[in-house]
Amino acid sequence: MRLEQLRVRGLRCLSDADLALGAGINVFIGDNGAGKTSVLEAAFLLSHARSFRSGAKEALLQRGAAGLSIFAELRHDDERRVRLGLGRNGSRWEARVDGESVAIGQLVRDCAVVCFEPGSHALIAGAAEERRRYLDWGVFHVEQLFLPAWRRYQRALKQRNSLLRSGDFITDALLEPWEAELTQAGSLIDAQRQAYLELLRPRLAAEVAELLPELGDIELRYKRGWGEGRELAEELRSQRGRDIARGHTTLGVHRADWSLAFERAPLREHLSRGQEKLTALACVLAQATLFAERRGEWPIVALDDLASELDATHQASVVRRLTAAGAQVLLTGTELPSALQSVPAQVFHVEQGTIAPLL
Ligand SMILES: Nc1ncnc2c1ncn2[C@@H]1O[C@H](COP(=O)(O)OP(=O)(O)OP(=O)(O)O)[C@@H](O)[C@H]1O
Ligand SMILES: [Mg+2]
Incomplete structure (x- = not known):
């Protein structure tokens, strides 16, 4: 499965980000604090209704924002398309699938994101x-x-x-x-x-x-x-x-x-x-x-800060493995990891909560 469109509003430093994602490897590059992990967090929220980062759910809501919302168009491998939404207004979380209000359990059943990130060794x-x-x-x-x-x-x-x-x-x-x-x-x-x-x-x-x-x-x-x-x-x-x-x-x-x-x-x-x-x-x-x-x-695979977590050989091995599987990958880094220099990827530049594709 893969996310084709992802729109995030009011999540941490992402006031309003709208992305068209590639089917294979998507790389988010930017300085520390730019908002890269927040993009992965948005995708993960659709699949788990919680963040992979520890801390209160309150911290997800952008300071000063009235609400938080994440919309995505998900395409399954059998070409079935599903529109997913998760939002928080006031103290209530609401989930939507194809425009219908649903229980959070149904949303997270439709969308599957696995994540490897700096906190994963806690597993x-x-x-x-x-x-x-x-x-x-x-x-x-x-x-x-x-x-x-x-x-x-x-x-x-x-x-x-x-x-x-x-x-x-x-x-x-x-x-x-x-x-x-x-x-x-x-x-x-x-x-x-x-x-x-x-x-x-x-x-x-x-x-x-x-x-x-x-x-x-x-x-x-x-x-x-x-x-x-x-x-x-x-x-x-x-x-x-x-x-x-x-x-x-x-x-x-x-x-x-x-x-x-x-x-x-x-x-x-x-x-x-x-x-x-x-x-x-x-x-x-x-x-x-x-x-x-x-x-x-x-499932969609999120890899946060891969280059700071693994040595070059292991990075290359993971990238090879996921490319061969045909998985959609969302990966972040402060620069393009060496393992990706000869692999086709959709690269995005992230700066102060603004995300732009690099052509
Ligand atoms: N609730 C919030 N409201 C507004 N801004 C926030 C909130 N929570 C975090 N931030 C800011 O949003 C940004 C979040 O960045 P994120 O963790 O996505 O950065 P990153 O690009 O992954 O950085 P790094 O390379 O350091 O991992 C930071 O600048 C942080 O200070
Ligand atoms: Mg980060």
């Missing part, structure tokens, strides 16, 4: 939440039943947590229905995550062999968030005392995590910062490959 070295998000994005795009199960689980979790904090009013009878709901929805989520990781494993091994051959084979480990071989309902029941003391639910799919161990770097601490980044990139590319196999088209 390897950061908190479990990052890894769960990565995993769930993948499951969400290949498994229709994931989102309803995830919503049911979140609702039940919220209810159980507020009961845990309700002091004297709490009884086993009040907790039981929510624990049953957590168990039902949680078991489905866990099964879908495991099935997804099974599919991901060989793709990940292939990407790692390409990017980090010196580290040997890779092992992907998954922790589902409660004791192996035990029923979640049983675990929740036996942990009630502890959960009341802590004021939240300490077991369940919301505590799941996964990790990678290399044959020649068994501990995460054995990886250099660059190797962490390459591992994160391998995860992003493996997820994109699996998406392409399941959905019949590549």
Whole structure:
């Protein structure tokens, strides 16, 4: 799939930017603070309804602007065209597909953007939440039943947590229905995550062999968030005392995590910062490959500041890989990366929030 038109208003320093994007590699070049990452952020917002940069969503809204909006014309590989819109007016976010107001879940199902950026090493070295998000994005795009199960689980979790904090009013009878709901929805989520990781494993091994051959084979480990071989309902029941003391639910799919161990770097601490980044990139590319196999088209690939993240050899290898796949790529840099000097690309110059194509 690819974005043909992208119009961004009121996002960070982009007051009103209107771009016709190329089908292959698009490069955004400009000085620090020019607004390059903000362009990638706009595309990513359509696909995730959140930014890849940490910090409050409030910071996205241009200072002094009344609202923020992103419009895009997306073309699928089967030539189907979809008009996408995401906007914020006051405190409300609104999504549109082909002019119709829709739930955000529908917008993000239509548009898929994967992103590798300076914060991506957090996927390897950061908190479990990052890894769960990565995993769930993948499951969400290949498994229709994931989102309803995830919503049911979140609702039940919220209810159980507020009961845990309700002091004297709490009884086993009040907790039981929510624990049953957590168990039902949680078991489905866990099964879908495991099935997804099974599919991901060989793709990940292939990407790692390409990017980090010196580290040997890779092992992907998954922790589902409660004791192996035990029923979640049983675990929740036996942990009630502890959960009341802590004021939240300490077991369940919301505590799941996964990790990678290399044959020649068994501990995460054995990886250099660059190797962490390459591992994160391998995860992003493996997820994109699996998406392409399941959905019949590549997601859009955003690469922020590629030249400052990877050495020249790895940059060239990624560019080759994505060109061969025929993916649309949105890439930023303070100058044209050497890997792109002999590759056809649509180049844009970005300066103080203004974007102009270089012919
Ligand atoms: N809410 C906001 N309102 C207005 N301007 C903002 C807001 N948030 C950030 N900015 C400004 O917008 C610009 C954002 O730039 P962005 O991060 O896209 O730059 P960049 O070209 O990627 O820079 P770098 O090369 O340093 O990564 C910066 O100048 C920043 O100060
Ligand atoms: Mg940037």
